[in-house]
Amino acid sequence: MSSITKGGSVEIIAFLNQEWMLVSTLAALILIYGWRERVKNGQPVTTAQATALINADSAIWLDIRESKEFDAGHIVDAINIPHGKVAERVTELDKHRDKTIIVVDKLGQHAGSVGRLLGGKEFDVRRLSGGISEWQNQGLPLVK
Template structure:
């Protein structure tokens, strides 16, 4: 009951804390690249020449990936970042399975000066919407 009394008495402080936490989460989310919807990703690829960086494991990549995706597993991106230098003038769309690794990879790429977006919902959402994938080539 003491906790509820505290919340009632200090509602302004609690509200400020919640607002600050929300602002922090949003800030951190955009530091790793703004999320891009499936529609935005197809537009970026088709009209702006964006490059998709698929960071899933090899088996997941070969089971189905976006056409012309560059495959670098999430654990190898730091040591293979030189392979991305030729795409520095383009938007890089980081795609993973469900969004669990795209944030840290996106943050690292942004720190290195890349324009980064993250595939919202990952490849799971891409597949759920029956969007085209290429199989093999891993």
């Protein structure tokens, strides 16, 4: 069995050596696709970058956690629309079209899908890197 594995790995190495241009092109395309998908879901911003946007009055917070979590502690002036309801309540954000929407969730797990939805509706969207957990880790304030 180990001779098959060794032979297979030798063949793979030989293929990579012979077809390095093809393999390099594939790797570049994968990287470009990953980068485009990340940006399409809303460019990630740090807490400092997000705070700068808010302080310049050019952004709003959209907290997509469930209401119970939001009520336990959220960023001041954040709008709460749970991630499962954003699609049906997106019109509530129309009055903020002139601002960047910074999507906040617990850890970043739902911000990408909401970012893609809002980006598809022509909103300028960013995602808070690390979500509300990173905000708290930075020692930044929450209100109840």
